Amino acid sequence: MNDFPLPGLFLILFLLILLSAFFSGSETALLTLNRYRLRHQADQGNRGARRARKLLDRPDRLIGLILLGNNFVNIMASSLATVIAIRLGGEAAIGIAAGLLTLVILIFAEVTPKTYATLHPERLAFPAAYVYGPLLKLLYPVVWLVNLFTNNLLRLIGIAPEDGGQGTALSREELRTVVSEAGAMIPERSRSMLLGILDLERATVEDIMIPRNEVDGIDIQDSEEEIIQAIRNTNYTRLPLYDGSIDNVIGVFHARNALHAILEKGLGKEHLRAIARQPYFVPEGTQLYQQLLNFQHTKQRVGLVVDEYGDFLGLITLADLLEEIVGEFTTDPSDSISEIQPAEDGSLLIDCGIGLRELNRVLRWELPTDGPKTLNGLILEYLETIPEPGTSLKLSGHPMEIIQTADNGVKTVRIIPRPTRRPRR
Template sequence: MDEISTGVLLSVLFVLILLSAYFSGSETAMMSLNRYRLRHLASSGHKGAIRATKLLERPDRLIGLILIGNNLVNILASSIATIIGLRLFGDVGIAISTGVLTMVVLVFAEVTPKTFAALHPERIAFPSSHILRLLLIVLLPFVKAVNLITSAVLKMVGIRSTKTSDALSQEELRTVVHEAGALIPRRHQEMLLSIMDLEKVTVEDVMVPRSELYAININDEFKSINKQVIQSPHTRVLLYRDTVDDAVGFVHLRDALRLQSKGQFSKSSLLRAVKELYFIPEGTPLNVQLSNFQQNKERIGLVVDEYGDIQGLVTLEDILEEIVGDYTTSMITTPSEDINEQQDGSFLIEASINIRELNKEMDWQFPIDGPKTLNGLILEHLEEIPTVKTSMRIAGYPIEVIELGDNMVKTVRVLPQHYAQPKA
């Protein structure tokens, strides 16, 4: 290279540094692309996204290509820098050129382009995919050879290359939804998170318990039955004989009122109008039951335990409300009616309230992996039926029993402002 002037060598060195910056930036940009946004753009016909997607289908070849190009230009740059150093400074020029080139490559060919590419991956990756695709065609045999050697070395040390999956776990997807920020309205975020939580919630958590069922005993006097039908707060009413466990079926108020308008309303006609019962095993996750409702063309079912005893009632609307929140008008007591704030900041709460509804309404943290009601939680905690004025602390919340009845805790007082456990 003696006949080549130092100026030309400096120009070549400058070009090599630019190429090194290109390869470094391209590598970071391609690997920093959001794979889900990339698929969306590719499916929308974005040409740059389509090219990048094809390159990323074989990341081993892409990385091999980029590293081959980067190492080639860096080695050439090192050789040329050494020659320039020797010409300008003699033997000490080797050390000078090494130090200067290291700093130049580090700043201008590594850190700067990679930082910019990480911040704006699409601006770098999409245009770069043109050049990378052409280089891959030209250097494919060499890239394949390097990959084969690499795979052989990995196998020798007991490592087998396997294709990684881009699939997200449920918790990872939850994090993505949480971090979506303004991209997804808060209400939509809550709905998405509720859908993911359906498998953690069972029909027992959302059912109307047996004690609160609005049902009609078909063995009552007909006058009483007629009155209960007229006063029913629901469009579907459960009919039973003497005990709820001997359920007959559901009757739609529309059918009952039609019979009344025709003057054909009687016990026998009412029984002929009932719909077949649909039973749901307790412990069924809501996501499974939602699918079962759809497959069986049902909207309402009775929850039964392992002995076949009826525990409560669940409807399609109950499951949908777990996703979108309360949207129906119901005569069933709502949590807000069971909770009464007092002047001292405490709350008087009906102990029959569902714990999940209480937590949701008040943003509290009572455990939900055991009893379903606050009464059940208190009885489990004390392991006996308490007396009035009995005080305890559950999950850090001070609770005082205010009223008892029928071997149950009826009303309690909760002091949320002191819920935190005292630190040791």
């Protein structure tokens, strides 16, 4: 090397630094690729994506190849810098050359290419995949020998390198994060629906059911006039039919069938029993996702929620369940549910029998839902007593005033809406 021209040595050193930058940047680019986007691009016929995906199937071989090349060129660059330093300034210049080379490699062969690769991984990873494929075949014996030692060391600590990317499957919470942060790639409405589907597994039928004290039903013991009046006043098309007590449900009938019955034969007890369908019972604790599948399988639209003793707890409908996915069918909170009514001063009067999930969805709050299921229950749990009207409190940062109470709980509260950030469902 003593007879080799200095400009040639500097040129070789420059090329070695470029190779080091290529190895460093391509390593970061390949390992930071979005595996799901990569799979999609490969399925769409992108050759670079296909090659990159094939390399990432065995990351131990890929990393072995890259580090083998990177360390080789860095050591060569260090040796060459030493030769140049001796020829320019003798042994005293070796330390200066080592420091300068460290700074140059750090800036131009490490930080800069890796930062670029992190910001734009596909621009570097796909072209690099064309290089690493043939290079891996050429250097396979050396790479295999390196991997032989490293893989055995990994197996000693319980890691199987052959698994490759098998552990990259997204959990439900990770998938929620991906959907939430999709931004403009997924319209907001579609994003909310996707999150609603994911939330079905986190809630049970008790979270959205109509509690038994609010269920509209028809007592078969009532007179025909009372039954007709009850059908006329109800807001529902399907009503439970019970005998004496709501705990004794004997069927569910459609209001349209009741209308036909009135026109044809009147509403006698036997005729009511004949037009009613067998009740469909749902155990408490059933996940909403599972219940959606059950509704689909049984061709039912209304389910009666019962506890472990068979006692009637409430009623769940297919429409209520679908609203958990698509949201309310109207956009004005005061119109979407009857439990929220606007007052003249701009505040909202809320019936405390409303479910917390429904309240969170309509007002975009984040009240806890892992305990009580209604606003009344949450207030009583917080105060640990039945408060007097006029009592003020703050739940999860939301001030409210108790307007009406009864012996068994809180009936109505007043809240003043304030702008809040849209919660992550």
